[in-house]
Amino acid sequence: MNEYEIQKRYKMITLLVLIALSVIFGILSLFVGRYPKAGFTPPSLFYTDSVARTILTKIRLPRVVLALAAGAMLGASGFTFQLLFSNPLVEPGFLGVSQGAAFGAALMIVLASTSSLAVQVSAMAFGLLGLVFSHFLSTRFRFGGALLRLVLAGIAVSAFFFSGLGVIKLVAEPTKDLQDITFWMMGGLWNASWVSIIPTLVVIAIALTILYVNRFTLNLLSINEKTSFSLGLNPKRQRTMLLVIATVGTTFTISVTGLIGWVGLITPHIARKTFGSEATHALPASMIMGSFFLLLCDSFGRTILPTEIPIGLLTSLFGALIFVIILSSKRQEGKA
């Protein structure tokens, strides 16, 4: 066995350990919540109390599953975006996707309904619309390279949606709709029920599988485009395909969870620091770390105070802290 194989095996074992830890932590988090009181729920209660059992299977379990799946999706799409844009500081919030989704959700809340399904569909549709707009605008720009044009178009589209969102908030009915919008924008998993999350879980599973099997290709798309072409790729087509997959996965995810920032920016960094930059192991590591991070934030948010702290606030808080630590540490990769 040469050194390459030894390293590969070592990384594989570390990944398996991380998966095991996430599962154990997931199981443990089923026993925390606010019933019968905030904090730890003794396992014996699930035998005696039917309400506790219902809460376990119909509220906490789907919620934990959603946290694991959404975290993995956000971690994977952040990682994918960073490689596809050859920039370690990019995340799925680019390209007008997140602001588009936020606008779509707010629009549906004000115009028609606060039913979670309608809000989800609208968020998803406008998130994808954000991507399409960004792409279209980037083809009209007469400045910079293709990637820079796309990012600039994303900023412009985000700004459009942001101002639209501002108008919606102004006219929103303050006691009900405005609160819903604000809550959605802070992100949260409290909506999770089996019915509401299953379509999202299916999409996430498909998106993660596609990204995972293309993990070696992702490396090749992060280098000089002519080099990746010479290595047998069709860079433009493969980049677009993976970008769409990552965006669809992200939009489906935030359509259920509300806006959750920073996961896609932070976990790829930690994954690369732990497993090296090569995506074969760093991509799955980014997924697992995303799951773990989101589960941690969610468990913290729903137990630490009598009222729930929106998860988006916690991911921003912890994410920004980690971000500052990463950027202040001595060794950094590549360009900013």
Next chain:
Amino acid sequence: MTYLSIDRLSYRYPSGINALRSVTLSIEKGSSVAILGSNGAGKSTLLDILLGYTSSTSVFLYGKPLSKYGRKELGRLIALVPQKEQFSFAYTLLDYTLFGRAPYLSPMGSPTSADSLISYEALAKVGLGGFENRSITALSGGEQQLLLIARAIAQESEILLLDEPTSSLDPANRKRILTLLKQLHAEGKTLIFTTHDANFAYELSSDIALLKDGMLLDYGKKEEVVKSELLTILYDTQLTVTEIDGRTVIY
């Protein structure tokens, strides 16, 4: 049948500027061809077309149009050493060299231990053996160029396209690269490289194509092509070809 042929190739940029005008070249297997010309002569465009990156129906390999080859099939025949690589992530030297194995992997596969052995050998060959786990972001300009060549060696292609392989290197690294490329040529690889350095072209090549304003000024054995009059026309400045201690020098 000629190995690699370019038949009356013309190329116009979308902006309307003519980059190449009716260029015809025939390249033998195992030769080392320099595409020599000043900046803006169309060298890079020609290299892009030879790579298949810019598509054209005028380039044939083994008599078959380049555009008819599958992407991976072409990756096993032609490797590129770009002038500069984009290193945004801290890949190790081994990671990057393993990228050269991509044309041999199944669509969703990743490198095997056999691929790793080929990559270790390629790194050792360019003199970077023992540094496999170093980060590519810590390399000097000369070492980066060696690494790009190692990746192309790992690709095990017949043809090596090199875009200005020594343009940004100091004399010591220039010599190192020259020796390495001469060795690869001696081992039977077909080299095609662009350069504006006439001395480098003369040292490495067997044949030279002189490209001026998108047109082929002359093409043939280097001894026949490198003449004071032709080079003077090529660069629009007085150049002299002379022999010093048995070596041809252009100044």
